Amino acid sequence: MPSAQTTTPRAPVARPPAGRPAALLAWGWAAALFLLYATVAVRRHQLLRTTGYDLGIFEQAVRAYAHFQAPVVPLRGENFNLLGDHFHPLIAVLAPLYRIWPSPLCLLLAQSAMLAVAVVPLARWAVRALGRRAAHVVAFGYGASWGIASAAAFDFHEVALAVPLLAFALEALGRERWRHAVAWAAPMLLVKEDLGFTLAAVGAYIAWKGPRRLGIVTAAAGLAGSAIAIKLLLPAFNPGGGYAHGANLAEAHGSLLATVAFAPLDALRPDIKAMTLVLVFAPSALIALRSPLSLIAVPTLAWRMLSENGFHWGTAFHYSAVLMPVVLAGLIDALTRYRTSGHPLAARHVRASLATVIAVTVVMLPSFPLAQLAQRATWHTTAHLEAARSLLRRIPDGVTVAASNRLAPQLTSRCEVVIFPTWPVEGRLYEYGRKRLPRPTAEWIIHDRRAPEAWPYKAGHWPYPPEQQLAELDAAKRSYGYEVVAERDGITLLRRS
Known part of the structure; x- marks a missing residue:
């Protein structure tokens, strides 16, 4: 046993x-x-x-x-x-x-x-x-x-x-x-x-x-x-x-x-x-x-x-x-x-x-x-948001737009979008200081100089520094042939004339 x-x-x-x-x-x-x-x-x-x-x-x-x-x-x-x-x-x-x-x-x-x-x-x-x-x-x-x-x-x-x-x-x-x-x-x-x-x-x-x-x-x-x-x-x-x-x-x-x-x-x-x-x-x-x-x-x-x-x-x-x-x-x-x-x-x-x-x-x-x-800010609509939405609605469907980084995805479903200030260009050259550069052909520009809140890096400005963006925005108005359509709360909307 x-x-x-x-x-x-x-x-x-x-x-x-x-x-x-x-x-x-x-x-x-x-x-x-x-x-x-x-x-x-x-x-x-x-x-x-x-x-x-x-x-x-x-x-x-x-x-x-x-x-x-x-x-x-x-x-x-x-x-x-x-x-x-x-x-x-x-x-x-x-x-x-x-x-x-x-x-x-x-x-x-x-x-x-x-x-x-x-x-x-x-x-x-x-x-x-x-x-x-x-x-x-x-x-x-x-x-x-x-x-x-x-x-x-x-x-x-x-x-x-x-x-x-x-x-x-x-x-x-x-x-x-x-x-x-x-x-x-x-x-x-x-x-x-x-x-x-x-x-x-x-x-x-x-x-x-x-x-x-x-x-x-x-x-x-x-x-x-x-x-x-x-x-x-x-x-x-x-x-x-x-x-x-x-x-x-x-x-x-x-x-x-x-x-x-x-x-x-x-x-x-x-x-x-x-x-x-x-x-x-x-x-x-x-x-x-x-x-x-x-x-x-x-x-x-x-x-x-x-x-x-x-x-x-x-x-x-x-x-x-x-x-x-x-x-x-x-x-x-x-x-x-x-x-x-x-x-x-x-x-x-x-x-x-x-x-x-x-x-x-x-x-x-x-x-x-x-x-x-x-967070309260998540459920609060600011004047800046209302201004952005108002200006975005003025851009027609099907056009080419050079947009700030955080405005771009608001347009990609209905427009051809590039990041401002990189935009489609044509063969002709324009004078910018001592340089001869391709003339931009984006029909619209929308730029927001304010960076988004509560973000680990300044996604609103990236990938180009704010100084470059502001300089290019000024050049667009002075040299590229763009006219200001509207400007509200730091957001600028321009159209190529």
Whole structure:
């Protein structure tokens, strides 16, 4: 008779609820988050806080796709094909929607929907693995995370397409559905050129935890896809014949060997980089670092921290959106592993961890864009806004307009827009000081000398300094043949006579 063996009691594992309640929970969160993100995005546009760089740029590209044309974007330059800037042909899937509703709001709402839908696989996975209460915490942690909030509140960007794709892929990895994970992650090759490296990280994880051959093939496809996009496709479409963002990853120390040797230190200097690395994993209370899934964030973090572009180092803009599904997936995976470990304190540890996630998320909320909804200025229409809307309405449809950065997306759906003071030109030359320059041919100019409120950089003036803009505005009136149609509250509307 076999001897009796003592066994360590296992912590109770939550039973997965029925499929329909789990789906209702996940999609209910998606609907709520969509309304939240859409409110922020639409209100920003109404307050003239969206910009030509980047909402206007992407609208011109999608508008071209909607009319079966190449994505030539006047805001980026004459005959500039946007596929020569970043390789993102997948944004063409928005063309049918834009054809039905030609408005910048179409792109903003589509982005809000994509960011919101990414909560579905994460919440669904959390329900199965940890229970309903934990799923609500995960959904809240993702939906209110600063990386998603920053993306939802800054124009439109192609990475919004990658967020749900990666979220569904991560759920499949967590449930060991390897082929499903590859199927969800593979389209990221068409979202942005660097996401091939993220696909390679997915492949490496599969090779480590699952079918080795499938993982190796996936990793190779990701690396090859990024290499082809960067070395061949982007230079082919770019008017300059090169990779527009290659200088961001230049050999900072004079040689490739020295650059690689200093990479670990460069990834942490200046201090803002180390702070960002901590904040990336903060929505999971740093628990995601205990999951191997967090390694999938390494490619994105690596190129950002090693970039020469200071905008890549911080927490503003859209650069961290694709990292948030990885962080929350790592949280689910780490807590699931602990809960099923048989440790007598597992259930208590999971509850404490989820409470910490809620606390961290709530503490960080006021510092990031979702807090704008609680600000009085967000719901107040100023005299300046009324003046801008009044003057914008005086510009007829179908004309060419040189506009200030934050006025440009108010016109891109109905006019051909360039950023003032870069405008279409004709062959004849005019005298400007001692220079002979091409004569501008934009039919209208609308310029706002005031920068927008509550913005991390002066988007109303960028990419040209205020002094240059004012000088060009004066030259337009004195030398270029433009007459002032109206001028109100710092906004000037001119028409070519």
